[in-house]
Amino acid sequence: MAVIKGPGSGQDKERHRLGDEAVYPETVDVNISQLDPIPAPRHFIKSLPLNAEQTRLVLESRQAIKDVLHGRDDRLLVIVGPCSIHDPKAAQEYARRLAAVNRELNDRLVIVMRVYFEKPRTTVGWKGLINDPDLDGSFDIRKGIWQARKVLTDVLSAGVPAATEWLDPITPQYLCDAVSWGAIGARNTESQVHRELASGMSMPIGFKNSTDGNVDVAADSCYAAAFDHHFLSINLDGHVISAETKGNPDCHLIMRGSSKGPNYDRDSIRQALEELAKSKAGPDACPGLMVDAAHGNCGKDPDREVGVVEDLAARIGGGERGILGIMMESFIEGGRQDPAPLNQLVFGKSVTDACIAWDRTEELLHTLADAIDRRRSSREGGVHRER
Template sequence: MAFVKEPDIIPEEERQYFADTAVFPETVDVNIRQLDPIPAPRVFLRSRPLDSERMGLVRDSRQAIRDVLHGRDDRLLVITGPCSVHDPEAALEYARRLSAVNERLKDRLLIVMRVYFEKPRTTVGWKGLINDPDLDGTFNIRKGIRLARQVLWQVLGQGIPAATEWLDPITPQYLSDAVSWGAIGARNTESQVHRELASGMSMPMGFKNSTEGSVKAAVDSCLAAASEHHFLSINLDGHVIAAETRGNPDCHLILRGSSHGPNYDSESVRSALEVMHQAPLGPGACRGLIVDAAHGNCGKDPVREAQVVEELAERIAKGEQGLSGIMMESFLEGGHQAPAPLDHLVFGRSVTDACISWDRTEELLQILADAVLARRERRRHEPDEG
């Protein structure tokens, strides 16, 4: 448990002085239209708390993910789900279907559902369920946070652990207790703020290679996040604090392609592993490598993305070393549609990047499970080098 220092006692006369003189309206909030207070994280945690079963699932799945990344578990980590959650009912239906598949394949695959609530934008656009939950430009962030916790609670209720990308450094205080795996996206992989954030997270964290393809930037992030940091943050009561972290020993690399093309081929994986092994890493830093079949590795084409997954499965079956996991964007319906209020949308179709359909997803999960089984058989017949 984190140690909390007592607040400094400020004499009344000094408090009054700062209240009267510290802020000058002429120079503050010039470009702010409105400030809408949001309740402290503890309020939301109390309104939708995790019961012992859900808490146990989060704790156990985090450890299982660590075991896969560190090579202690030979299952394949598979992170699958919609590019972004925009409809809680559709997300729950996807979790129900994924739970049924998980029961069949959990001896070979460690399945974690993508439950992404924040979307980084190249310029402007819909920024996710938390930012604009009604998809109509009303930006009811308080409602968005409440819905995000509801979705996570429902997904965990299906026995499926959740994964998300952390974008805003405040958001984790509201949601991280219910998340088993986190990612830092390509646009933020060199951000000091996000490296500091990852250093204090209680879950394994993946850093994606940068948008132009730099693997070293993500490896450097793993090293930075494995170290101690001191920075400004907030606590569960919404108070501004100086956070002091221990460092996160479970950070790892995600290959997601780049503006120059894909990087999921065997040579790119070998090259990335060399960068990881040659870096002056601290104990446990940058353990494991995940390939994201979406984004730059498929040109955001779901048909091509499914082919990438099949190619990766074939390589896994042949015994290729170094692949700890695979990510794919998948939803109930294939493709994507423009964001709009829910009553104008096709149920279960992405409003951000195009996704693989559920039927195709189920096929791919079986193919990946078969590949893990083939890899086990291959290893069983390999001569013992010891």
């Protein structure tokens, strides 16, 4: 029988048995050991509200991303940052560095920082800052939500918009006002719950191809998410509601490689664009796609990931069409380390997938900006062609 722990209680303080409150105590919560109430989203939003400048940044960056995705802006969308956020101070330092580069390159790149708080696991493992913020198995989710929101406000204060992956369908109510771009991961790209979620989000959403490399299911997700949906959700006050969405016209495809190997090569991109054009998404869909240089496209090897980005930059500069955005995993220190309490970890080094080191990241961002310069020059000179 489950135990309920009060939101402000300690080890055993203010606990009481569920039995008297459950409708069917013999059949409910058989495999639940404890229920920890979490304050409603409005509590966290009031505790850590966005100021006028942060709100302006979110709105303007969302519009810039939409303009790139629909071909109204010839800049390149770049989603860059740690595989996951585990240390708020390291995230703030990374955002400070990225902001300086963004000010230099924002005429050619729309740079958005990866600020990922939820990590899907193939089996088991650390599931992200929200789930276990102390990295010690204490699973203080209330603290994790607060820290996640604090990280987002810090990133926005540095002058950088934020991107994240939406995994749990409840999480967006706590954080989405501070996020400019969202992703649905390869494991969830065919999920009806996530298609419904995307249909109501106030930002562009990228659907990754599935882990086996299937692009059609991601295209179907873009199509499905463009429609209105009705489903159970919660509102800002934590009440269960029937949500009705308008549909999201800014969903797009992300090529992230697969268990079978990379899919960022010219032929794979061309084939994906053809499949997207033939899909139900139709002519109103985003005319291009994003390439994730990490994950299956580099075998989670940051050295190979550098090569992927350089190859994509060369192709973009040479006039290859259809690549509207690039994603890469980067942190202050390169590589990875196993999760552990913060005082046992190297500062600014990933505890999930290995990342590209900051110095190399900065070089790659300049390489991508130079590629946009070359593409613009070739178009202005009338010699633009797809190689």
